[in-house]
Amino acid sequence: MPTPLPAPPTIETNDLTYTFPNATAGVSHVTLSLPARSRTLLIGANGAGKTTLLRLLAGKRLVPPGSVRVGGADPFADGLEGVTYLGLEWVLNAAVVRADIGVAELLASVGGDAYPERRDELVAVLDVDVNWRMHAVSDGERRRVQLAMGLIRPWTVLLLDEITVDLDVWSRAQFLAFLRRETETRECTVVYATHILDNLAGWPTHLVHMHLGTVKGWGPAEEMLREVDEKPEEEMVGAPGNSKLGELVLRWLRDDLRERGPRSQHKRGPEGWSYTVMGLGGYGFEPKGVQEQK
Numbered sequence: 001m002p003t004p005l006p007a008p009p010t011i012e013t014n015d016l017t018y019t020f021p022n023a024t025a026g027v028s029h030v031t032l033s034l035p036a037r038s039r040t041l042l043i044g045a046n047g048a049g050k051t052t053l054l055r056l057l058a059g060k061r062l063v064p065p066g067s068v069r070v071g072g073a074d075p076f077a078d079g080l081e082g083v084t085y086l087g088l089e090w091v092l093n094a095a096v097v098r099a100d101i102g103v104a105e106l107l108a109s110v111g112g113d114a115y116p117e118r119r120d121e122l123v124a125v126l127d128v129d130v131n132w133r134m135h136a137v138s139d140g141e142r143r144r145v146q147l148a149m150g151l152i153r154p155w156t157v158l159l160l161d162e163i164t165v166d167l168d169v170w171s172r173a174q175f176l177a178f179l180r181r182e183t184e185t186r187e188c189t190v191v192y193a194t195h196i197l198d199n200l201a202g203w204p205t206h207l208v209h210m211h212l213g214t215v216k217g218w219g220p221a222e223e224m225l226r227e228v229d230e231k232p233e234e235e236m237v238g239a240p241g242n243s244k245l246g247e248l249v250l251r252w253l254r255d256d257l258r259e260r261g262p263r264s265q266h267k268r269g270p271e272g273w274s275y276t277v278m279g280l281g282g283y284g285f286e287p288k289g290v291q292e293q294k
């Protein structure tokens, strides 16, 4: 039985290291402390370790005791209620969302009737038509229903691995505003891994910069964005008119690439491993609980 969080939904990692069974380093020596009600963006190049970190925060793998605390508890050992991970395999695995089933019925099956106000708000925010049938909707429409399904129950920690790529610009903006309202009106925390920085100005309270499985820098977004103001205009990486966040991230990833060198020569695991295995991300083959600590 999942247990409620014993304390406000803070997220702490302490020298967290996770190595995959094939000896690829997932994350190394990650120490973070994200306050309750924060909205954190996880930023990093492909393969930087964002998904791995989110999944560890969700308690999907065994890690050394004390290295991950969510609301003061161990998410793997304690199976925490309200810690919600929405990622690619959740989106792709769910056969039901391609079945000939109505949206109203589907939302009811995941708690829609128990939380009618949240259901109605999500239906409005995500511009969902409850009369749709899931075998006859577009990819973006299906994604919107899935997001509504995943968010109906009032979660306390949302770990969101970029699954808004199919949303049109307006829907994504509405969705992000909804998440913001959630953290402002009740005790909940969001960590969001994304490559899409449009319309995110002012959204994150914290930024985490990941590179080759490590956290290169993290802190309150305002402080980290100050770096951009301190740079003379001629040294800007992006075109004038880019958001500050866009400029900061371009600079981070450019420097990361220079530091790392070509993928085929760097010391970590095989390129593209995570998304070639089973076509769903590389996690499918790992038995739950396997942990090899290096």
Ligand SMILES: Nc1ncnc2c1ncn2[C@@H]1O[C@H](COP(=O)(O)OP(=O)(O)OP(=O)(O)O)[C@@H](O)[C@H]1O
Pocket: 020, 021, 022, 024, 025, 026, 044, 045, 046, 047, 048, 049, 050, 051, 052, 053, 268, 269, 270, 271, 272, 273, 274, 281, 282, 283, 284, 286
């Ligand atoms: N099941 C697995 N077995 C072995 N190595 C893996 C597995 N899944 C991921 N990896 C490796 O771990 C590293 C981190 O992958 P991860 O999926 O966390 O990156 P990411 O930052 O989420 O990337 P992206 O932006 O592409 O989603 C990569 O080098 C990847 O190849």
